[in-house]
């Protein structure tokens with residue numbers, strides 16, 4: 001029997017990405033402490049997809065990844081719970097002449113995919129909006145929409161257990177130095193209020209969803225990249 005109890009994805013775990021002012025400021029703020037173009041180039045190189053590939057970007061935000069992939073792939077589904085984020089993605093895609101970005105409002109737990117199965121799914125800094133119980137359900141759903149042998153790239157805040165407190169403090173100090181005190185404070189609030197989890201839990205969740213973890217790296221013991229294949 002399937003439970004009909006559902007997590008409410010419309011309630012933000014941290015910052016309210018439905019707020020248009022937050023959306024407008026997002027890229028400028030993130031580019032102060034992230035090399036977003038470098039991240040996307042590395043993911044593109046690693047996934048090495050054919051030109052007709054169908055790709056999903058879950059929790060796409062302002063769509064930097066979705067738009068970078070749309071320049072190289074067949075179709076990119078940009079999926080997010082926030083209508084304000086998707087309006088921004090649509091506007092940017094139009095401005096950049098990208099007709100192959102399909103914007104769909106929905107969450108990990110509520111999105112219904114009616115297109116072709118994905119060759120690859122990417123998700124960065126979004127899965128931590130769900131508690132672990134719901135992360136498992138989300139990962140099960142993502143695996144179900146991938147082609148057999150399809151690839152999944154996950155980037156998120158994932159904690160290694162060794163030196164955890166020192167690593168968190170170092171991360172807050174580093175992002176504050178790069179992005180200013182409000183960025184440091186947003187990281188502090190993230191750790192205190194959002195649902196980032198431990199690497200050993202995330203890896204168990206991925207494996208139980210039917211993914212083989214091909215590689216895992218950790219930046220500072222707080223940020224992880226997982227490249228996985230649907231087994």
Ligand SMILES: C[S@@+](CC[C@H](N)C(=O)[O-])C[C@H]1O[C@@H](n2cnc3c(N)ncnc32)[C@H](O)[C@@H]1O
Pocket residue numbers: 009017018030058059060061062063079080081082085106107108109123124125126129130
């Ligand atoms: C920190 S932003 C990350 C955006 C982008 N992926 C990036 O790397 O910059 C988190 C995004 O996840 C979205 N989000 C939050 N909860 C979600 C859910 N349950 N399902 C899908 N997207 C969600 C938010 O609306 C927001 O756009």
